[in-house]
Amino acid sequence: MKEKSRKRLFGGIVIAACGLLLAGCNSFCSDSDVSNFMYGYDTVNTTFFNSKEEGIDYIRTKFATLKTVDKNAVTDTKEIKILQKIDGAPSATVKEVLLTSENQDSLFGEFGNLYYFKKTTLRMDEVSKTEKDGKKQSVDFTIGISEFTQSLITSAENAGITTPSAKYFEEMDLKFVENVLKTAKDSSNEKLRNISKDTLTYENLYGYKYDDYKTYLVNGSNDKELLNLMKYGDGADYLGRNNALLAQFGSIKFSNNEDAKDYYKTVVAWGDELVKEGKLESNDLPTSSYLAAYKQGLSQKVNALQTCITVEDGFYGNVSTDELNNTVKVEGKQGSNFYEGWGQAFAKHGFLEGLLVYPIATLIENLSHGMGMNGVGQILAVLIVTVIVRLLFMLVSLPATISQQKMQYLQPELAKLQAKYPNSKENQYEKQKMAQAQMALYKKNHVHPMLSLLMIPIQFPVFICVWNAMRGSASLSSDAVLGLRLSDTIWGVLSNVNGWPGIPGWWTALVLIILMSAAQILSMFIPNILNKKRMKAVAKTGVNPAQDQNNKTMKITQWIMTIFIVIMGFTLPSAMGVYWFAGALFSIAQTVIMHFIFKAKYSKKG
Secondary structure (H helix, E strand, O other): OOHHHHHHHHHHHHHHHHHHHHHOOOOOOOHHHHHHHHHHHOOOOOOEEOOHHHHHHHHHHHHHHOOOEOHHHOOOOOOEEEEEEOOOOOOOOEEEEEOOOOOHHHHEEEEOOEEEEOOEEEEEOOOEOOEEOOEEOOEEEEEOOOHHHHHHHHHHHHOOOOOOOHHHHHHHHHHHHHHHHHHHOOOOOHHHHOOOOOOOOHHHHHOOOHHHHHHHHHHOOOOHHHHHHHHHOOOOOOOOHHHOHHHHHHHHHHOOEOOOOEOOHHHHHHHHHHHHOOOOOHHHOOOHHHHHHHHHHHHHHHOOOOOOEOOOOEEEOOOOOOHHHOOEEEOOOOOOOHHHHHHHHHHHHOHHHHHHHHHHHHHHHHHHHHOOOOOHHHHHHHHHHHHHHHHHHHHHHHHHHHHHHHHHHOHHHHHHHHHHOOOOOOOHHHHHHHHHHHHHHHHHOOOOOOHHHHHHHHHHHHHHHHHHHHHHEOHHHOOOEOOEOOOOEHHHHHOOOOOOOOOOOHHHHHHHHHHHHHHHHHHHHHHHHHHHHHHHHHHHHOOOHHHHHHHHHHHHHHHHHHHHHHHHHHHOEHHHHHHHHHHHHHHHHHHHHHHHHHHHHHHHHO
16 A cells, blocks of 8 residues: 555544544533423523512513613503404404503412413514614513523414413413422422422522512623622522522423433423313313424433533533523532542543543633632633643653654755655665665654654544533533633624624634634744744755655645634634634744754754
């Protein structure tokens, strides 16, 4: 087999092996994690309040904070209308009924001491930011239903699929809350354990006060102090969202059958129970087609889950644009100590996951928590891990690096051999003699030409493991730096132009991909720049066609690798962009240092 064919075969094997490694990467998400993420996407539809007055106030506040609404046009005197279906008419035909103090009670149901919204669509006239025929457009707002469910219903109706009745969503949520209360009785949290249906409050469910939530709706996440108070609480006065009933026990909606991994078993069972209890009719339940669409829509969101490696139980993730409710509970994977978790990583997930993925992710987790978990802490953790990984890889690849540097300084000697055997390309005898002389020269100077090639099968698996560690690190999916989360892909951020140019993180993602790309290209050209003067001296001595061909091949390979990294930088988590940027700077520093070390060494010899 010719040398070129062998190189192609070797390259093909390496690429295929890396593809298999990439496809075989395992998620560290447990069944409990999956259930929690499912609830994070498909939350309770019903919104509860301590009083009807709070509910009506919520409606006005919500209208005023919709992105499509002119906030200045929403006042307390604006008319809100209830859209009601007309009996006997097509489902799309509705009538508008002005919301008054007399009919507002029709919006609410009662659950213990709480009031909740029934599924209703409301309309406010002439408050839209967009205008048609010189007039502002009315805006609709549906209450008593979650964003995920509303999207699913719309998709199902467009596909001609019959959707469940409004009564179904209402009764399912009431049954859900009742089961949450039952589950809480067995918990270790005393504040939640003694709550009953008759003593349940808004604060118990959500962990914060309605007035604070209203402030959050109006101001967004600008008030970080209030946001942290609402999320984490302060002990006596606040539970905090993360300690509240829904956040702690919401996953029971998707508690699965351990054998069949059926995360939807409970949802189906609750519907059947409600029919037996006489609270629903059979035709209120989801059809098989709707249930299939529901499972598909939710499964698409959770099938790609990776961000589940964390040391201790905590709230992580990014399941919503709502910063208050964007995290879910994730199980700690360390066990009683690091070594127990490490052993489980080998046993449950695979060799590379145990050898590299879990230790790297655990290091990121500990560093992130140790440095503040505020976005900057995660950035610093990635940078430190990058330096550690590159230092370890530098030690492993040091013989290959030294060998490659020596080859550069042997170019004059190689050129002399080419001059001595000018017909080596056509003459078999001269070709053999030159090869023998070249190998003797390499042996004398302890040069191993194949070492650089042999580093590739090591480099790619390490890259894949680092990628999986950063993709699996739960901390990287929480908090943001200048609006950019390290678990977000750069392309995912840049492709979202809704609201541009003021999108949080958009410019951060753009600057990151530019810096990363520039650093990668610079790291590729630095060796050529440093060797340019040296190669001029070689050219005066003679030419080496074989080496020229190798240089051309190397340049092509470098360009392919650089383009590959830039493209992957768009599609992989932003943490990998930080890793590659820092890695490129590390590579530049290493190249410059090695260059001057060998320059000084060979200058003395000369």
